[in-house]
Amino acid sequence: MMRLAGKLGAALRELSESARVRECLQWFTRERQWIQERHVQLCRIPAPTFFEQERAAWMASQFRALGCEVELDGAGNVIAFVGPQRGLLVALTAHLDTVLAPRCPDEIKVEANGLLHGPGVADNGAGLAALLAVAAAMRASPPVEEPALGLALVANVGEEGEGNLNGMRYLCTASSFASRWRAFLVLDGPAIDHITCQGVASRRFEIAFLGPGGHSWSDGGLPNPVHALSRAITLFTDRCFDGARVGCRSAFNFGVIEGGTSINAIPMQARAKLDLRSECEQGFEEWMQTLRWAVQEALEAENRRAKAGKLTVRLRELGFRPAGRLAPESALLECLRTVDAHLGIRARLEAASTDANIPLSLGLPALALGAGGSGGGAHTETEWYSPQGRDLGLKRILLALCLLMQHGAELAA
Structure with a gap:
């Protein structure tokens, strides 16, 4: 484990000095307004559980506009590829559905300071906006030249309520990519102060x-x-x-x-x-x-x-x-811990019920984390989201993905 930690630390230092990676990281700060605009647009499209189709179509169109190859699978999940589809894959996912949905676009309100109010702005508008931001940054400056793992960006259905994690179930068991997944990073909400590495059964x-x-x-x-x-x-x-x-x-x-x-x-x-x-x-x-x-x-x-x-x-x-737990010595967790140490993020480990439950229950490395910024009032009409600090969360996601893409062989250990 210590040898892996040292290897990942050295790899991260090398990545941080790469002009391609620095350009991606700077993109998140430079294009804050672009990210915020996409965040507001997607939240104004109602997507209650079982009725995510309109938002899914919008996400697919955004990915295509960024130059990604896009597929919609049998469950309604949107799967976008920033680079080649070949080989084994790491998935960055965020669920499309919300517990409450806006009755009209004006229910999603934006204050002058960027604060968002309305159903789903944090859970999971923050995660979906992060998918688009990662796609745009990586298309602008591909950070890893010859990755060991390919990257799939997934906007999935059926996470909330009686959706029963059906989108993630399909992705892991029935999708044409099911045998190719090697790790999952699940974006759920904004907070970066915790890492969900244990799935609570429900x-x-x-x-x-x-x-x-x-x-x-x-x-x-x-x-x-x-x-x-x-x-x-x-x-x-x-x-x-x-x-x-x-x-x-x-x-x-x-x-x-x-x-x-x-x-x-x-x-x-x-x-x-x-x-x-x-x-x-x-x-x-x-x-x-x-x-x-x-x-x-x-x-x-x-x-x-x-x-x-x-x-x-x-x-x-x-x-x-189903329940599930990521092993403490997992390479996936070590990747994120290495990135957190580099960025000065202190995050506690916790248990929760998220899309990560499904891959964890199948023995696949998975964890859930926040997409950056802050929020509150999830699953209520008073939900809110602040983009302040969003770029730190996005930089964390990008660096973790780069490590995973470069060092996919260790994930099987």
């Missing part, structure tokens, strides 16, 4: 209680799906707790509750969506036993008190994100 469920429904007065006494659902949630949350379980951090969240049509109507149905997360997958089985118990207890309790009619219940799994 399972999502929908609980649906169904009944005959009726008038709140004349049909009083019929079983109520909302009452049953409320009881099930209470039973589950009273028995479970957020925090350490089976030796690892875990958490749960009922994020969506739906049901009913009127204040004076007994609902015909009530639904809730539950997100379970854990750093280790074995923690899910205890939760699943508790969930099944809570749902059944709530069903039986509501049916016992009903004067007529019966409720039924359906428990359906919506998605699963």
Whole structure:
């Protein structure tokens, strides 16, 4: 490991003295306004999960305008190549979809100081803007003459919510490039103070209680799906707790509750969506036993008190994100650590649920990092992004890519 660190350190010093690399790094600072304009344009194109097509088409057109070869795969991912497509590949990715989407372009607001406001400006407008910036800088001055690994820039679908990481799943398992990936750098949000090298596992469920429904007065006494659902949630949350379980951090969240049509109507149905997360997958089985118990207890309790009619219940799994971990001695992590030391960046290692979960679960080196700048309010209507410091994040990405492209052989170690 120390020998690899020394080799990467020497290679980075050599890269830093290259006129081609210096030109790329200077491009990020010189073309701040160009990057900001692309950032605003892409964020004004709605891209909620499952409806990323318009933004994907726009990204593809931008890559083509920069001289990249572009493909759209079977999942809807946009794959752009700055240089030759041949051989093994490192992927720089950013997800296209957002939890919330602007209802009109004017919902994405820009202050005089460059501060952006609106859905998706940080998560993941920052990552997508970085893809375009890297493509433009590398096309202007290719930094690595004879790379050991080729580079693919990927704007992928299906990262948020019920997208279930489907874009990355396809990329890693069904894409025509699936056997050629050797490393993944996943851009997710702006922050450069942490590196995600462990994938948090996640399972999502929908609980649906169904009944005959009726008038709140004349049909009083019929079983109520909302009452049953409320009881099930209470039973589950009273028995479970957020925090350490089976030796690892875990958490749960009922994020969506739906049901009913009127204040004076007994609902015909009530639904809730539950997100379970854990750093280790074995923690899910205890939760699943508790969930099944809570749902059944709530069903039986509501049916016992009903004067007529019966409720039924359906428990359906919506998605699963596998866990995974990057080895501490990984060459990929060492590449980024070497770059951070060079740039004076201090970043902590952390666990999270990102597109990196998929390659990590398949044994492929992957990590997630921020694209530079700062932001907050992700997944809300008050989301914001500041481009101040963006160029430092972009320089970090470029130098890490150059090291990976030059020293791809070590990735298999």
